[in-house]
Amino acid sequence: MDSALGPPEQMAAKRDELTPMMAQYHDLCARYDDAIVLFQVGDFYETFCGAAERTARLLEIALTSREDSTGEYPMAGIPIDNAESYIEDLLEAGYRVAVADQVEEPGETSGVVERAVTRVITPGTLTEDELLTGDDNNFVAAVARNGDRLGLALLDVSTGDFYATSATSDESIADEVSRFDPSEAVVGPDAAADPIPEECMVTPFDARAFDRERATEKLTTYFRNPDALLADTAEIRACGALLAYAEYVRGGEHEGERGEDADERVAAVFEGDDEQRLEYITQLTRYDPREYLLLDAVALRSLELFEPRAVHGRDDATLVGVLDETASALGGRKLRDWIRRPLLEPARIEARHDAVAELTGAVQRRERLHDRLREVYDLERLIGRISRERANARDLRSLRDTLAVVPDIREQLADADCERLRDLHGNLDPLADVRELIEDAVVEEPPIEITEGGIIAEGYDEDLDALRGTARDGEQWIEDLEDRERERTGIDSLKVGHNSVHGYYIEVTNPNLESVPDNYQRRQTLKNSERFVTPALKEREDEIVGARQRADEREYDLFCEVRREIAAEVERVQALADALATLDALVSLSTVAAQYDYCRPEILEREGRDGLEIDVEGGRHAVVERTQESFVPNDACLTTDRRLAVITGPNMSGKSTYMRQVAQIVLLAQVGSFVPARSARLTPVDRIFTRVGASDDIAGGRSTFMVEMDELATILREADEHSLVLLDEVGRGTSTADGMAIARAITEHIHDEVGATTLFATHHHPLTELADDLAAAFTLHFEVDEADGDVVFHHEIAPGAASGSYGVEVATAAGVPEPVVDRARELVADATEDEPEAGGEAETRVRARGEMADETDSGPASPATADGGDVPADVAAELRALDLAHLTPVEALTELDRLKRLLEA
Incomplete structure (x- = not known):
């Protein structure tokens, strides 16, 4: 990023001309040249020059100007009290933010405030509650390479995960990044940065952090x-570097701590400065x-686990949206982690199912637990805030309030039957000592500020009580002073008051000034009165x-x-948090x-099984x-x-659903949840692959068809007999004939070589013949009724192939203008009349390709071209020589195109 004062080549020349304050700003911008520096000036964070123009545009705030001896330059600022909302906007726009605070009191320095x-x-290292989403983790990742191996580390700086x-x-x-x-x-x-998605900010960091020894x-x-x-x-390199970056x-985020520049911070990190340690x-x-069910970015999107596919989809139209009945942020994050990493081991899956089953059957216990978990902070x-010394007294009271409900939660699990719930009962440490410490030390309703008093309870510390007693005695003496001085002076209107500038005073109106005693010392003159102090009053005030x-x-x-004492129990608090989060997620599922x-699904052991079994009723x-x-x-x-189901039916009949x-x-089921079914x-499935929906990647130079082929290539390369594969309309991004050829070749390869369970x-429709040609293939369809040109979808699946696609009827239901629909019906009718009895030109071409693959050296008849002629011998020989089982879909398409051109030549 350019300096706030201009391009880098102009920085040195301008530096000597700047006022002391602007020179300070310039130096900070140079040290943190990858961030926008928010520079404290009084009650505002200001930006200047180029940075001001940028932030004013991004934040939609007023762009003003400042003038000094060097001239006039742009300025834009945000109030410190509301800085978080503006910082969030800067982060969402892809910027880092360096907050430059005043580390000196303005009244204690004669020069510019440092x-x-x-x-x-x-974006990845947020710890401020105002900038975080409570029910999900906020990870920062690090990637490091060693030879042919890539290491990945992930850290949530706010939670310590x-x-x-x-x-x-x-x-x-x-x-894994996805x-x-x-x-x-x-x-x-x-x-x-290849493994990192485009929407994730990529941050370069000091190369020393990735050194094996330093890490x-x-x-x-x-x-x-x-x-x-x-x-x-x-x-090791990824984890060590990530800790160094964190x-x-x-x-210097501790209250009152003096900040450092970037180089000093990096040096402190590598020198093992204990103050930096998290x-x-x-x-x-x-x-x-491989310990979890693998879900790549395509599957995460296609199955709508966390985000709806529709641009204007409802926020709750996701799997996590329908499953999340958690009562706390802890439980929400735990549930998302379970969905992100479903289990493979049947015993672990069954343990969660046991807990969900017990809680499902115990209505009162489940509801009581949910109510109590709502009180968990x-x-x-x-x-994390307590350990970073960023917590205030209200945070400690929140911790105390959470600990106060733990005994009741434990009591609800005291007679649990299943092992998982019994384990949770044992792990719910009420931390009675921590709770008692907070109750004894911190008042029930403390103020936000921790430097202005009013946070420590009476009776906790004798020295503090003595100081408070001195202050109260003095205040009482002053309260009694007004009555004593009125009696002594005879001035009934005399008042004793206080303000932040002049302190305590005795105020006498002008008509009574003659009655003022000699020991009164004038402090302030007003329009209608005078204010005085006495030596005794001054002494009491001091x-x-x-x-x-x-x-x-x-x-x-x-x-x-007190905060340090609690921080010393961080592992106990984290263990309690994990137990509460797990219980909350189980209660939500139940x-x-x-x-x-x-x-409750029945989980089958995989031992001795070559493939998968999935049997669902209702x-x-x-x-949906x-x-x-x-x-x-x-x-x-x-x-x-029966592992390959070819599903047909019109659009909107329910195939994709x-x-x-x-x-x-x-x-x-592998998350540990019950499932929406009768049985x-x-x-357990190792991996779910999806090729669903049409999308392109114009910025990356990939058409819709190329995206489809890339996803299919991944499936063919990585799927195996323990994978579940969803394929929706393979090959529709190209011509009908080529699309069917590719679809058939891919399906055959998955059936013969991969062995994956496939929908x-x-x-x-010609592809339904796969059920006759492939031993483990079968057909299913969604039937519809047609009456008076309208179609009625039953959304019921049945064996066999559909009788038609009903595309024109669906277009009618969608509201396509009637003239267009009528013309479409004419074209369909004409095409049907011209179609060969065997199923049409396209079907003949697909069958021809299948027959070629089945030929032997015994000498088949020459394959026929579309116009009825024989295929030239050289082209037929090349077709027979193709190793279709080892061609990627894109390579197959390229070969088909080349051979087609030979035929047309």
Whole structure:
């Protein structure tokens, strides 16, 4: 980013001409040249020159100007009291923000007030509640390469959640990045940003942080033996660099701490400065992606797990939207993590199902738990703020209020039957000592500020009580002073008052000035009165002010001491937070199961199974049934011997919904949830692949068809017999004949070579013949009724192929103008009359391709071209030589195009 005062080449020349304040601003902008510097001037954060023009435009605030000895220049500012909302807008616009606070009191310096950057705020390192979404994590990622291996680290700076993994392919790391959806990624010097999605901010960081030795040293300050904790050098480099970055952006955020420039901060990070350490990061979870059901970015979008596909879709029209009945932010994040990483191991899945089953059947207990969990504050972020020394007294009271409900929550689980709930009962540590400490030390309703007194309870500290007693005695003496002085002077209108400028005074109106005693000393003259002090009043005032000041200082010291004591229990608080989050997520799943008639799925062991079994009776789409007035349930039965379903039917009949509902039921079962069905039994799935919907990537130079082929190539390359594959309208981005050829070739390859369980929806009716040609293929269809030109969708699936596509009828229902519909009917009728009996030219071409693949060396007849002629011998030979099983879809299409040109030549 250019300096706020102009391009870099102009900076040195301008520096010597600036006023001291603007020189200070210029220096901070130069040190933090990748951020917008918010420069405190009184009660505002100001930006100047180029930065002012930029922020005024982005934030839609007034662009003013400032004039000094160097001339006039633009200025734009935001109020400090409302800075967070503006900072959020800057972050959403893709900027980092460096907050430069005044680190000196204006009245204590004769020159310009010194300012320093006390916080660097980036999208991935937010800790401010106002900028965070409570029910989801906010991750920052780091990627590092070591040889052919990529390491990925993910950290939520606000909660301390810390994960690490690695893989040998950029695609695998890209899938994990999509799964966790970080707001920011720190990339090592030898790792390209390819695995990072475009919407994620990519941040370059000091290359030293990714050095193996330095990364190990950094990790060792947090964890005893990082080499044993992590799998390889790539993970160590990513994790160590991420911790260094988190410490760097933390900077001097402690109250009253003097800020440092960027170079000093980086140096402090590498020197192991204990003040930079994030004490609440106590656990690092190393995981293998293969331990969970894998969901890539395409599947996450297609199945609408977290975001609706429709541009104007309802926020709750997602899987998490219908499942989330959690009562706390803790539970909301836990539930999202479960959906993000469904389980594979049947025993772990069953343990969650046991807990959901018990809570579903215990209505009063479930509702009582939900009510109590609503009183739980966000312990993870609370203890994070406490450990960072950013928590105020109200935060401590919130912690106390949460701990107060834990005994009742434990009591609700005291007689639990299932092992998972019994474990939670044992893990719900009420932290009685922490609760008692807060109750004893902090008043019930403390003020927000922690430096102005009124936060420490009476009786907690004798010295503080003595100081407060001195101040109260003095205040009482002054309250009695008015009566005494009126009696002594005979001035009935005499008043004793106080203001922040002149302190305590005795006020006498002008007509009574002759009665003023000799020991009164004039302090202030007003229009109708005079204000005086006496030596005794001045002495009492000094006592009161001194006692109050010392009391405020003592309160602040005591509060910091209490906060440190609580921070020392960070691991206990985090363990309690995890137990409460888990319980909240289980209560949410059981609430949904009870309210919407979900059933417990039977989870089958995979031992000895070559493929998958998915048997669902009366299955429903969890999201669609909640957004529609009615929903028609459907069965699904897929086994090793019947693993490829070719589904036909008109648009809007329910093909895509059906496929997604099967995938969602599988996913829900592996999350640990009950499922929307009458019954369900299934084998855990390793991975769900989807090729659903049409989209392009114009910015990336990819057409809709190319995007489709890329997604199909991934499926063919990575799916196996334990994968569930959804294919919707494969090949529709090209000509009908080529599309059917590609669709058939892909389907055959999945059936013969991959062995994945597959749901394939298509309008290419000739492809239903796959059920005759492939042993494990079968057909399903959605039937409709037609009456007087109108179509009625029943949304019921049945065996066999559909009788037609009803495209014109659907166009009519959609409101296409009648002349267009009539013309379409004419064209359909003409095409039907001209169609060969065998099923039409397109079908003949597809069959011809299938016959070619089945030819043997015994010498078949020459293949026929579309116009009835024979295929030239050289072209036929090339066709026979093609190794279709090892061609990607794009390569197959290229070959078809080349051979077609040979025929036309």
